[in-house]
Amino acid sequence: MSRTTDFESKITIAEVARAAGVSPMTVSRVLNGRGGASAETSERVLSAANQLNYRPNPFARGLRSDRSKTIGFLVPDITNPFFPEIIRGAEDAANAAGYNLLLSNVVESSKREAELIDAFLIHRVDGIIVCSPRLPDSALHKALAPHRAAVLINREAPKDVAGTIMTDYEYGASQAINHLVERGRRNIAIIAGPRNSYGGKCRLLGIGKTLAEHDMKAPEPVYCDPTVAGGRTAAERLLAAITGLDALVCYNDLNAVGAMQACRAAGIAVPHQMALIGFDDIPIAELMSPALTTLRVHKREMGEAAVRLLLSRMMTKNKQHGVVIEPELMVRETT
Amino acid sequence: MSRTTDFESKITIAEVARAAGVSPMTVSRVLNGRGGASAETSERVLSAANQLNYRPNPFARGLRSDRSKTIGFLVPDITNPFFPEIIRGAEDAANAAGYNLLLSNVVESSKREAELIDAFLIHRVDGIIVCSPRLPDSALHKALAPHRAAVLINREAPKDVAGTIMTDYEYGASQAINHLVERGRRNIAIIAGPRNSYGGKCRLLGIGKTLAEHDMKAPEPVYCDPTVAGGRTAAERLLAAITGLDALVCYNDLNAVGAMQACRAAGIAVPHQMALIGFDDIPIAELMSPALTTLRVHKREMGEAAVRLLLSRMMTKNKQHGVVIEPELMVRETT
DNA sequence: GGAATAAACGATAACGATAACGTTCCACGG
DNA sequence: CCGTGGAACGTTATCGTTATCGTTTATTCC
Numbered sequence: 246m247s248r249t250t251d252f253e254s255k256i257t258i259a260e261v262a263r264a265a266g267v268s269p270m271t272v273s274r275v276l277n278g279r280g281g282a283s284a285e286t287s288e289r290v291l292s293a294a295n296q297l298n299y300r301p302n303p304f305a306r307g308l309r310s311d312r313s314k315t316i317g318f319l320v321p322d323i324t325n326p327f328f329p330e331i332i333r334g335a336e337d338a339a340n341a342a343g344y345n346l347l348l349s350n351v352v353e354s355s356k357r358e359a360e361l362i363d364a365f366l367i368h369r370v371d372g373i374i375v376c377s378p379r380l381p382d383s384a385l386h387k388a389l390a391p392h393r394a395a396v397l398i399n400r401e402a403p404k405d406v407a408g409t410i411m412t413d414y415e416y417g418a419s420q421a422i423n424h425l426v427e428r429g430r431r432n433i434a435i436i437a438g439p440r441n442s443y444g445g446k447c448r449l450l451g452i453g454k455t456l457a458e459h460d461m462k463a464p465e466p467v468y469c470d471p472t473v474a475g476g477r478t479a480a481e482r483l484l485a486a487i488t489g490l491d492a493l494v495c496y497n498d499l500n501a502v503g504a505m506q507a508c509r510a511a512g513i514a515v516p517h518q519m520a521l522i523g524f525d526d527i528p529i530a531e532l533m534s535p536a537l538t539t540l541r542v543h544k545r546e547m548g549e550a551a552v553r554l555l556l557s558r559m560m561t562k563n564k565q566h567g568v569v570i571e572p573e574l575m576v577r578e579t580t
Numbered sequence: 581m582s583r584t585t586d587f588e589s590k591i592t593i594a595e596v597a598r599a600a601g602v603s604p605m606t607v608s609r610v611l612n613g614r615g616g617a618s619a620e621t622s623e624r625v626l627s628a629a630n631q632l633n634y635r636p637n638p639f640a641r642g643l644r645s646d647r648s649k650t651i652g653f654l655v656p657d658i659t660n661p662f663f664p665e666i667i668r669g670a671e672d673a674a675n676a677a678g679y680n681l682l683l684s685n686v687v688e689s690s691k692r693e694a695e696l697i698d699a700f701l702i703h704r705v706d707g708i709i710v711c712s713p714r715l716p717d718s719a720l721h722k723a724l725a726p727h728r729a730a731v732l733i734n735r736e737a738p739k740d741v742a743g744t745i746m747t748d749y750e751y752g753a754s755q756a757i758n759h760l761v762e763r764g765r766r767n768i769a770i771i772a773g774p775r776n777s778y779g780g781k782c783r784l785l786g787i788g789k790t791l792a793e794h795d796m797k798a799p800e801p802v803y804c805d806p807t808v809a810g811g812r813t814a815a816e817r818l819l820a821a822i823t824g825l826d827a828l829v830c831y832n833d834l835n836a837v838g839a840m841q842a843c844r845a846a847g848i849a850v851p852h853q854m855a856l857i858g859f860d861d862i863p864i865a866e867l868m869s870p871a872l873t874t875l876r877v878h879k880r881e882m883g884e885a886a887v888r889l890l891l892s893r894m895m896t897k898n899k900q901h902g903v904v905i906e907p908e909l910m911v912r913e914t915t
Numbered sequence: 916g917g918a919a920t921a922a923a924c925g926a927t928a929a930c931g932a933t934a935a936c937g938t939t940c941c942a943c944g945g
Numbered sequence: 946c947c948g949t950g951g952a953a954c955g956t957t958a959t960c961g962t963t964a965t966c967g968t969t970t971a972t973t974c975c
Contacts (some may be wrong), residue, residue, distance in 0.1 A: 269931085304641075332658055636961085644929080
């Protein structure tokens with residue numbers, strides 16, 4: 246009956262109360278399971294609420310409780326296939342706990358990042374999750390401070406500033422290097438992604454250490470946007486500058502796709518003359534040909550873990566710090 | 581100063597009023613640009629609000645106005661690369677108008693779709709946008725009814741139920757067929773995507789008409805999930821059932837990628853023995869090799885148009901109906 | 916100069932939910 | 946029989962903002 250549906254949204258707790266023959270307060274108690282109502286009264290209230298299709302007004306609730314049941318979720322670029330999976334995981338975990346996600350994209354500058362973290366304040370989100378922030382530490386901590394709770398994904402922060410869900414990029418990078426060395430590669434270069442990426446620094450650290458264990462050394466890494474185009478130009482520069490390269494470790498899979506394009510354009514066979522390895526394991530990695538060897542990041546799990554950690558930090562005073570998740574080497578056809 | 585930031589969120593209009601030496605009402609008027617305040621008073625109020633870093637409380641505002649400045653946005657699956665671009669466009673347009681997106685994923689059944697449309701009601705969104713709904717007409721209209729405004733993307737509805745942003749799939753399909761015929765393909769089969777997709781029906785219509793113009797006819801289309809896996813199994817079934825096929829028109833690019841895999845597995849050369857054409861032009865279409873010929877859908881523009889249409893329908897009583905956007909044939913290497 | 920008029924502002928009362936505190940009523944022990 | 950305690954409710958006040966209506970002051974015109 247669309248006639249009733251049209252009025253649904255106007256039902257208040259007072260009307261439910263009237264229908265059930267009790268006071269609004271009793272309805273509130275019953276609906277929030279606070280006790281203090283007899284079994285039969287509860288019954289009456291519940292059925293009245295059901296009948297009228299009552300929905301508590303979130304504005305009124307929020308006004309009293311100063312809780313929105315909403316989590317702000319900030320990603321650099323939803324168009325990058327790395328992030329939707331994380332969002333999915335986060336959304337599932339949030340919904341399961343009765344929370345919703347308010348999503349925002351950064352896209353441009355790190356200034357914009359601070360603005361958006363700030364904008365969440367206006368919406369009175371109960372907490373925020375920020376994916377791969379690029380802001381320098383001090384600015385990031387300052388932006389996070391006014392929020393009641395915060396969790397970072399792929400970035401570390403002091404325990405009292407934010408919780409942290411980290412991929413162990415250092416270990417992943419180490420696996421990548423060992424794998425390449427096993428395959429007999431000796432001249433490995435690095436496409437390093439954005440200069441101010443925390444995860445990027447971790448990768449570089451792991452790469453450096455592991456190369457050293459093999460008494461090897463890579464040329465100066467080339468920084469670039471974390472996109473296909475960024476990867477291609479970075480690879481072009483490396484190929485032009487250095488001869489004899491036989492492997493490229495890329496910041497992420499999109500960069501690796503770009504590197505593959507550059508190789509193809511230069512007539513370099515992958516993996517025969519050049520090995521390619523990426524990070525993330527986005528869907529295209531498996532679909533391209535040759536299929537991309539990459540370090541799978543458990544995106545969905547990270548999203549879920551982030552929400553769970555945030556909720557726990559929202560509820561309790563002794564803040565848990567975080568979780569480290571190991572990436573997994575997916576050996577395919579480019580190495 | 582993190583000390584002040586910690587208190588920011590507690591500043592109310594009354595404190596701004598006190599700081600400016602006026603009443604809360606005057607502050608409200610100034611901040612909402614309603615006039616009725618002298619220039620110097622406005623000045624004082626503005627600077628006091630600024631100084632204290634005042635942010636109006638959205639709960640209180642919503643409680644009075646029953647407006648949330650939020651738009652519910654429902655997509656089937658954010659993990660499908662078709663949708664993030666639409667979301668980007670929508671988000672940009674929404675932010676520009678001072679609105680935010682509340683995002684939800686359907687993922688599973690069409691029952692879930694109805695539930696989620698309904699769940700937006702709880703959040704008192706000012707309007708909703710639903711991408712590619714799969715619900716049957718009657719159920720969809722019923723779910724939409726209680727909302728103050730609604731816009732559908734790639735689905736039609738009566739003007740008073742919802743606004744509509746459509747891709748002209750029928751025309752696109754027609755282009756696809758003409759292109760294949762020009763290239764000398766005669767035995768064209770269809771991978772049709774989900775059976776209850778409205779856009780799918782439009783494609784089928786265009787395909788049927790255009791084939792008829794060439795005195796041709798396609799075998800029974802095969803329905804499948806709009807995913808890589810769905811496309812592969814559909815293609816396998818077609819290849820097994822029908823001999824002499826020389827072209828496959830796919831519901832979307834993901835299906836086409838799956839079809840390509842099936843061809844490769846069956847030792848069929850693309851495009852030499854089999855032409856492949858997709859829909860959407862998601863990023864992978866250009867990146868795969870051979871690069872996929874496809875009908876580009878202007879995703880970003882659609883997201884923007886959807887928000888603009890929704891806002892216009894929210895404001896005025898005489899509802900605009902909608903916009904049709906033409907897809908664009910991108911000829912690449914698979915045809 | 917006085918009245919009419921407009922501009923600038925303030926007091927009050929909602930909006931809907933709920934915490935805090937009262938009230939009523941019944942059961943039970945001394 | 947009274948008093949005590951607790952369960953089951955109801956009343957009131959409050960969250961922050963803003964529409965409505967009043968009040969005050971300044972401005973204009975005859």
